[in-house]
Amino acid sequence: MEIDGIGSGNRPAIMVTNDDGIDAPGLRALVQVLVSAGRYIVQVCAPDSEKSAVSHSITWRNPLAVKQADIPGATAFAVSGTPADCASLGISKALFSSVPDLVISGINMGSNCGYHIVYSGTVGGAREAYFNGIPSISVSYEWVAGKSQINDFTLSAEAFLPIIDAILAEVKNQTYPQRCFLNIDLPTDVANHKGYKLTKQGKSIFKMGWNEVTSDAHGGKMLSTMTMGTDSAGSAETDSQAVSADYQLFQREVRAAEADHEDGTDHRALREGYITVTPLGAISRAEIDCHAFFENWLPRAAERFSSSAL
Incomplete structure (x- = not known):
């Protein structure tokens, strides 16, 4: 089932996935903004139903069911798998004729900061693209019931559009770093955000x-x-x-x-009204003091218990 990407010329291709499902308002708002910009080939490969909090789980033993979806301006497919499945399938050239220049996973309904990054299917979708050498972004909006409105997803997409264009410029120039992907969170009052802020993953x-x-x-x-x-x-x-x-x-x-009390963390900056931009790697490394402890501990433990086993 291979379909050529829409559009022509040198427009970059962006593939969108998420974990809220292909009909989620966050994904639809993001796709609409990308299509309306007229600068990209827009592809969608997303779960056919909600797959929140599935982390980086994948479908291994069973085939995935795929059905073409109707999203104006985009070539779109609904998939029975997880966000990581969708990212993997979408960049494989099994559905689309070319590999995308950028994968965006989102816009998620609810923030993904701190330790919640581990649970997040949204982050899992972006991480899967990163595993395969494709520049990627996971993006979430801090939805709060009673305050947020559906239009806030459109405002969120418009607010981080400059980041998308900046990344694509670096990709075109072959200067974009390949050792990380980005996790972006947008504040509840996104219409009055305080700008972008580079942050680190916290512990919230x-x-x-x-x-x-x-x-x-x-x-x-x-x-x-x-x-x-x-x-x-x-x-x-x-x-x-x-x-x-x-x-x-x-x-x-x-x-x-x-919550986080340390300066420079994602959750703290988000609550202060910033759009947080957090570079992530494949895994979370242990704190430096833990490494120092085990550096001294391991030789002693190995010697002690090797001797006692004799």
Whole structure:
């Protein structure tokens, strides 16, 4: 199933994926802004349903079901897999005739800062492109129920459009760094943001707990996804498989939020009203003091326990 990219000339190709699903307002707003700019070939390869908080999981044993989707101005496909699956398939030339110049994963409904980056399917989509040597961005908007509006996704896309153009210029000049990808978060009041700020991944996280629930409270079905924040616009979806009375049901809940107090971190700058731009690598390295501890500890441990085993 191979379809040539739309457009002609030297326009760069941008492939969009996400974890909220191909019909999510964040993805649709981003694609609309990219198409309206008239400067890009726009491709979409995104999950056919919500795949939030799946991290970098991939589909291994089963084939993916792919169906062409109707998104004006773009060549688009809905895929039964995860964001990482979609990124991998989209850059493989199995669907599109060429490899994209840039992959954008988003715009996610809800921020992805600190330790939440590990859970994020949005970040997973961008990371998969990075694994394959394709410049990529994961982008999220800090949606807050009661304050945010659907149009904020359009404002978010417009706000980081200069970053897209700047990256593509570096890619064209072959000067873009290949040892990282970018994670961008946009503040709730994106219309009045304070500008871009280069940040580092912090340690903010929601502390989770578990509550036992009854099947009656959820229509006899088990909860299949979790809501990462108490102010998220999304709600937990339900699996189609009914749960037997032989099972106990436990549902996640947010018990507390642990914020960053260190300067220069993504979550702190986001809450201050900045558009945060955080370079990420494939993995998170341990803190320097941990490495120093084990540098001294390992020779002693190896000698001690090797001797005691004799």
